[in-house]
Amino acid sequence: MTVPKSRRDMPLTPISYPTLGSMGKTGSWRTFRPVIDYSKCTKCTLCWVYCPDAVITRREDDSPEIDYDYCKGCGICANECPVKAITMQREEE
Amino acid sequence: MAQIVIDTANHIAGYAAKAARVKVVAAYPITPQTTIVERIAEFVESGEMDAEYIRVESEHSAMAACIGAAAAGVRTFTATSAHGLALMHEALHWASGARLPIVMAVVNRAMGAPWNIWPDFSDSLSQRDTGWIQFYCADNQEVFDTIIQAYRLCEDERVFLPAMICLEGFILSHTYMPVKIYDQEEIDAFLPPYKTGWILDVNNPFSHANIVSPEWYMEFRYMIQEAMENAKRLIPEIDKEYGRRFGFQYGGLIDKYRCDDADLIICTMGTMGCEAKIAVDNLRREGLKVGAARIRVYRPFPVEEVRKLAENTGIIATIDRHISFGMEGFLASEIKASLYHMEDKPLLAGFIAGLGGRDVTFKTIEGIAKKSLKWMEMGRVEKETVWVDLRE
Numbered sequence: 001m002t003v004p005k006s007r008r009d010m011p012l013t014p015i016s017y018p019t020l021g022s023m024g025k026t027g028s029w030r031t032f033r034p035v036i037d038y039s040k041c042t043k044c045t046l047c048w049v050y051c052p053d054a055v056i057t058r059r060e061d062d063s064p065e066i067d068y069d070y071c072k073g074c075g076i077c078a079n080e081c082p083v084k085a086i087t088m089q090r091e092e093e
Numbered sequence: 094m095a096q097i098v099i100d101t102a103n104h105i106a107g108y109a110a111k112a113a114r115v116k117v118v119a120a121y122p123i124t125p126q127t128t129i130v131e132r133i134a135e136f137v138e139s140g141e142m143d144a145e146y147i148r149v150e151s152e153h154s155a156m157a158a159c160i161g162a163a164a165a166g167v168r169t170f171t172a173t174s175a176h177g178l179a180l181m182h183e184a185l186h187w188a189s190g191a192r193l194p195i196v197m198a199v200v201n202r203a204m205g206a207p208w209n210i211w212p213d214f215s216d217s218l219s220q221r222d223t224g225w226i227q228f229y230c231a232d233n234q235e236v237f238d239t240i241i242q243a244y245r246l247c248e249d250e251r252v253f254l255p256a257m258i259c260l261e262g263f264i265l266s267h268t269y270m271p272v273k274i275y276d277q278e279e280i281d282a283f284l285p286p287y288k289t290g291w292i293l294d295v296n297n298p299f300s301h302a303n304i305v306s307p308e309w310y311m312e313f314r315y316m317i318q319e320a321m322e323n324a325k326r327l328i329p330e331i332d333k334e335y336g337r338r339f340g341f342q343y344g345g346l347i348d349k350y351r352c353d354d355a356d357l358i359i360c361t362m363g364t365m366g367c368e369a370k371i372a373v374d375n376l377r378r379e380g381l382k383v384g385a386a387r388i389r390v391y392r393p394f395p396v397e398e399v400r401k402l403a404e405n406t407g408i409i410a411t412i413d414r415h416i417s418f419g420m421e422g423f424l425a426s427e428i429k430a431s432l433y434h435m436e437d438k439p440l441l442a443g444f445i446a447g448l449g450g451r452d453v454t455f456k457t458i459e460g461i462a463k464k465s466l467k468w469m470e471m472g473r474v475e476k477e478t479v480w481v482d483l484r485e
Contacts, residue, residue, distance in 0.1 A: 012290040
C-alpha cells in the first residue's frame with residue numbers, strides 16, 4: 001500500500017488489511033518467554049486455539065511451534081496447557 | 094394505489110422502515126423503547142417485512158448490531174428514546190466515524206432526574222456532536238417521509254453518514270393522524286437498493302475503524318465535516334424531488350411560514366412549529382408582521398439559510414424545548430452563532446418552553462411574539478433567556 005499524499009486518496013474510514021508484523025516485531029515487548037517441553041506435549045492443539053496473537057502454528061504432526069518474533073509473552077498458552085508442557089521463563093534468564 | 098393509514102407516529106415509523114426495505118432491525122425491547130419496534134416485530138413475524146429482527150440486551154448493543162449489519166452490507170434501522178439514546182452515546186460516534194448510513198428514529202423524551210417521560214429535546218440534542226444528521230419532525234406524515242428521505246440522503250456517496258429522525262414523545266409518538274403511504278414501486282423508484290462506502294468481504298478480509306495516529310486523525314474528522322456540508326446542499330434537493338413525486342415537501346432545511354416581510358420570526362423545532370403557524374395567522378390578523386421558521390434539520394445546521402432569513406427582520410425569537418445548563422437553549426446559541434458575521438443583524442430573544450412536556454400552545458407563542466415585538470420597538474432585548482410560564 002502506498003501512503004496517501006492527499007485527503008482525496010484516503011479511505012472514508014481507516015481500514016487495515018491483515019499483514020505480517022505491521023506494528024514491527026512485537027516479540028520485543030515480551031518479558032516472559034513460553035518454552036515448550038515437547039516430551040510432555042500431547043499435541044492437543046489447545047495452545048494453538050487459545051493464542052490471541054495467532055503466533056502458534058501447527059507442524060505436520062500437530063505439534064505446536066511458537067513464532068518468537070511476534071509472541072508478546074502473555075502466557076495464555078502456558079495457562080491453558082492441560083499437561084503443563086509450556087513454562088514461562090524470564091527473557092534474561 | 095397509495096393508501097391512507099390512521100395511526101400513531103410510532104407505528105408510522107414502523108411502516109416507513111418496511112417501505113424502505115430495511116433488512117436488519119436491532120432493538121432493545123424494554124422501556125424506554127417504543128411501539129416503533131413492536132410494529133416492526135409484527136411486520137417481520139407476519140412475513141410482511143423481509144428483515145432480521147435482532148433483540149439485544151441494551152441500546153448500546155442495538156447500535157453495535159446496526160453497525161455490524163450496515164458494515165456487512167444491508168440497510169439497517171433502529172429506534173430509541175431518552176435514556177436509551179444516552180446509553181447508545183459511545184456507539185453513535187463509531188457509526189458516524191465508520192461512515193455507515195444507519196437511520197434511527199428517536200422519540201424525544203425528557204431526561205431524568207427527575208423522572209419524566211414527556212416530550213423534551215434534551216435527549217437528542219445531547220447527541221449533537223456525534224456526527225449524526227438530525228431531522229426534527231412536526232407531524233406523522235413528515236415522520237414517514239423523512240425516514241424514506243433520510244436513507245436516500247445517508248446512502249449518497251457525498252454523505253455516507255447516519256441520521257436520527259426525531260419526533261416528540263406523545264405529541265407525535267402516541268397521536269393518531271392520517272398518513273399517506275405510497276405504493277411500494279413508487280418508493281423503490283425513489284430509494285434505490287442499499288449503498289454504502291465500503292462493505293466487509295470475507296474473501297478480502299480487513300478490519301475497520303482502526304487506530305489512527307495524530308498524523309491522520311484530523312483528515313478523517315474533516316471528511317465528516319465535508320459530508321455534513323454536502324448533506325446541507327442535498328437535503329433541499331431531495332426534499333424537492335420527494336415533493337414532485339409524492340406531493341409532500343417540507344422546505345428542505347427550514348420549514349418557513351410567512352417569513353418574507355416579517356418583523357419577527359419565531360424559530361422553533363418539531364411540533365411547536367405547527368403551533369407557531371397558528372400563532373402567526375392570529376397575529377397577522379391583528380396586523381402584526383410575524384413569520385415562523387421551523388428548523389427541520391439541526392445537524393448540519395442551516396447557517397446560510399438562517400442568515401438569509403435574518404436579512405430583513407427586526408428580531409428573531411427562539412423557542413427551545415431544551416436547556417444547555419449554564420448557558421441557554423441550543424437553538425438560541427446556534428442562531429446567534431450563525432448571525433455573528435452579519436453586518437446588520439436582528440435582535441435575538443431566547444425562550445425556554447415546554448420542558449418535560451409542559452404544553453406550548455399557539456397562545457403561549459402569541460405571548461412570546463408580543464413580548465419580542467415590544468423589545469424590537471425598544472431596540473433591545475430586556476432578558477436574554479426567558480423561561481416561559483415559570484413559577485416565580
